[in-house]
Amino acid sequence: MEAFYVIVLISTVLILIAAFSSLIAFRFGAPLLLLFLMIGLAAGTDGLGIEFSNNYLAYILGSLALAIILFDSGYGTPIQAFKLAAAPALTIASVGVIVTAALFGLAATWLLGFTWLQGLLLGSIVASTDAAAVFFLLRIGGINIRDKVRSTLEVESGTNDPMAIFLTLALVELLASGDGYAGINIAMLATFIKQMGLGVILGLFGGMMIVLIVSRLETDRGLTPIFVLALALLVFSFTGAVGGSGFLAVYVAGIYAGNRRMPASASIKRFQDGMTWLAQIIMFLVLGLLATPSEFPAIAVPAVALALFLIFIARPIAVWLCLLPFDYTQRETGFVAWVGLRGAVSILLAIMPILGNLQSGQTYFNVAFIVVLVSLLVQGWTIKPMARRLGLIVPPRMGAIDKVEVDLPGTVNHELLTYRVVKDSPVLRGERIPRWAMPSLVVRDGKSMRYQYAGRLRENDIVYLFVSPNYSRLLDRLFASRAPVDPDDAEFFGAFSISPLRPAADLDAAYGPGLLSEQEKGLTIAELMRHRLGGKADYADRIRLGEIILIVRDLDENDHIQSVGMSLEAVEPPGLLPIFINLHDIFNSIHAYLQKRRERAHEAVSSDSTTGKNDA
Structure with a gap:
């Protein structure tokens, strides 16, 4: 029992340290997930001396945490955003992962002396972006970029894990069997189609099941979020048990459930936020504890070179090829290429060669870990400056707003919103509240009064209103402060x-x-x-x-x-990265070049004609 209490004590202290480190990350703009990882490293074998080498347990915990993160990611993705970016994002999540893995594999064969299949396995391990890192930096990091670009990055990070997982598992089995290239056959393609197909189908059915059960469930409202999470993990585990991609299924289920009206939706979202934070902390801490930093120097130079190759060559080429048919500008393509953060998923997949008893299994893990560290350091710390430099930061439409959604019991057609009247808001300047909103209560200086008797609203008043769910965002504009005006x-x-x-x-x-x-x-x-x-x-x-x-x-x-x-400016200057020019730009350049050739030919003919007349 003493050992049990010591384990709980150490685990709790590590989680508390990780939670408090968020204050540092928000203050100094540091990648928070990198801090979680570093705390795990500092507490591990080469730090405080905590021994943790159970790769199988780490993989199980990491997979469960990733399922929770992916469900929340899908739950918070509006269906309109998914439709807007589905085609380009899914192209990067499938073809882009393969191209990235292939290019990285070629570099690994040269820098690490791997065979082509070994290099391809390492490329598959680090080929997918990390959903936790991308969603955290875009949604919580205060980076307000265009919906098209944001949706592309979020949908890609939520859907590219199944491809990377499939490639990693298939290559581990291939190398473990010793069949080499002879083991590559049509059965692998059939397995991939089965996994993806079952993932999508069972994910949709799972989302419908979640909505149906929660909508008809009559229970304590505190249990509703637990039912949702348990059903999401049921979708994840059942899909994996029948041979499908559980990660894809839980993400699809999240998208479906998140875009349907369910009771206690505000409570569900708050619970999901908390569970996602906890899942991220546990996943990164466990994977940090699993690493042995004293082994890193032996492969540090080639690993860092591979990380830089991934950031500056492999990922940009893959993204450019995938976005070539779509109408993305150079700057948008460049930003999508830059936000290719690697995280816990790559470290999680790097455990598979060890579990598969592959030769140099620990090398895969150590290289992947260093690649993740470099990615979080280089890309995670520069995403906002890069977005600003590329001119992709969208000016705010409105300023600060202080709003709370209050759950109402039962399946009602209204929701209760609470606003605090902030300085410079339209309602404070005399703008009237629309008729379709039903203000019921005003709290002023600690005293409550009916709205009809409150008179003109004052700063710091708290107003309670009943409103249809579809109109709540319109009230946001009334209770928001003025947006700051930027010269840009x-x-x-x-x-x-x-x-x-x-x-x-x-x-x-x-x-x-x-x-x-x-x-x-x-x-x-x-x-x-x-x-x-x-x-x-x-x-x-x-x-x-x-x-x-x-x-x-x-x-x-x-x-x-x-x-x-x-x-009236050109859409994109030629720039220093011509690989980011899309088909539209290429055709325009060809058209402009041919037009200039015709003009020069016409001028030459006119000049010859004039010269001939003068000679005559």
């Missing part, structure tokens, strides 16, 4: 504005011809932008028309485009 905002939203009601044909006439199709010429500028954006425009969305950019400056309450900005 004008550049981001274009040099001047144009009316969204003007005919799109005016743009073709002024900056064309050939910018628009015949059908598009009959639309207004607002309709053209919605058409090019897939039917729905969002704040700060952009479309390109030749050498001009149209930007959504503002939307009304019904998400109709209210103001459009325009920039």
Whole structure:
């Protein structure tokens, strides 16, 4: 019993230290997950001397933690964001993982003396981005970038693990069997299709099951989030037991459940946030404890070189090839390539060669661990500066807001929102609360009063309102402070504005011809932008028309485009990274080159004709 209490004491202290380290990370902008990993290293064999070498237990704990993280990631992904980025993100998550693994494998054969299959295995281990790292840095790190880019990164990080896991397991089995290249057959492809297919199908059914059970469940509201998490882990484990990808299934189930209205949704989200934090802490601490830093110097130089190769060559090439058919600018493609953070998933997969009793199994683990450390140091610390340098930081639409969602019992069609009136908010300046909102109570200086008798709202008043769930974001704008104005905002939203009601044909006439199709010429500028954006425009969305950019400056309450900005600058300068040019840019460059050739030929003919006349 004494040993049990000591283990609990040490575990609790490590978790508390990791939790307190978040204050340092938020203050100094350090990658928080790197701190969790470093705490595990400091407490391990070469640090405080805590012995932990159970690879199988570490893999089980890491897998469960990853399932919790992926479910929460999917739960917080709006279906519109998934639709917006599904095609490019899934391309990177499948083809991109394979290309990254292949390129990294080639470098590993040269730097580590591996065979091609061994190098490909190491490439597969580090080929996927880490969902925990990406979601943390984008959602909690205060990086406000365009929805298109953010959605691409989030969907990619949530869906690329199954491909990396499949490749790693298949190559471990292949190397363990000793069959070599002869073991590669059609059965592996059939297994992959089965895993992905079952993952998607059972994930959808699992999401439906979660919504159905929770919606009809009559129990204490404190149990509802536990039911949701338990059902999510049921989807994960059952899918894996029948031969599917449990990680893909739990992510798909999260997307489905998160986009359906369920009772106690606010409680579920708060519980999920807490469990995801705990899962991340435990996963990174355990994997940090598992490592032996004294073994790192022997392979530090080639491992760091491989990490830099992954960051600056393999990942950018893979992302560029995958995004080539899609309308991503150089800067967007460059940022997606840069946010290729490696994390706990790579370390988790690096345990598989050890469990498979492969030769040099520990080398795989040590190299992957160093790659993760370098990735979190180089990329994790520079994501926000890189986004700012590339001009991808979206100016805030509104300022600070103090809002709390209160769960109502039963399956009701209204929710209770609590707002604190902040300085410079529209309601404080006299803006009226809409009729469809039902304010019921105002708390002022510790005293409660009915809204009708409160008079004009004052700063720091707390207002309780009943509202339909679909309209809560409209109230946010009423109770938000003014957004800070940045000098770069004008550049981001274009040099001047144009009316969204003007005919799109005016743009073709002024900056064309050939910018628009015949059908598009009959639309207004607002309709053209919605058409090019897939039917729905969002704040700060952009479309390109030749050498001009149209930007959504503002939307009304019904998400109709209210103001459009325009920039006459070239969409992207040639830059120093021509690999990030997409097909649209390539075709435009070819067209411009041929146009110049024709102009020069025409000038040469005109010059010869003039010379001939003068001679005559």
